[in-house]
Amino acid sequence: MSLLSVFKPLILKRASTSVQSTVFTRGKRTATGVNVAAKQRLISLFGLVTRTRKQPRRLKLSYEDQLKHATIHRAFQLHRRQVRESRQVELEKQYAAIKDANDELLKISPELFAQSKTREVSVRFPLEYRIPTHTPPKIAWDHSWTAPQK
Structure with missing residues (x-):
């Protein structure tokens, strides 16, 4: 799939002065007859295809x-x-x-x-401990729970 086939529907051809354009798009028409919004969309889509690392704009200082x-x-x-x-x-x-x-x-x-x-491999954080959350649990307390036998 070529780039032209991807962007061809987005490119608006210059409207003739004698024929009204039948393309209904939002945005202000300029003197050249190209819709500014479609042009911006074309530029942004083309930027997605040719993605490079963006650098900050150079400062214009005295x-x-x-x-x-x-x-x-x-x-x-x-x-x-x-x-x-x-x-x-x-x-x-x-x-x-x-x-x-x-x-x-x-x-x-x-x-x-x-x-x-020496390292103790079997020592881990106990799974019984609760992790703090922002919402209350569905079951507040499990009365039947007992500690595992060692």
């Missing part, structure tokens, strides 16, 4: 405003970098503290160190 904008943008990028680096330093300190604690535990008691590294 030279001084461009300098201000660039300065503020660089300052914000610097602030973001400083926050990111400070978080990275904190994480490195935490990692070093955890590593030191693990090394110390290994020196003191290898059995406790081995126990601390």
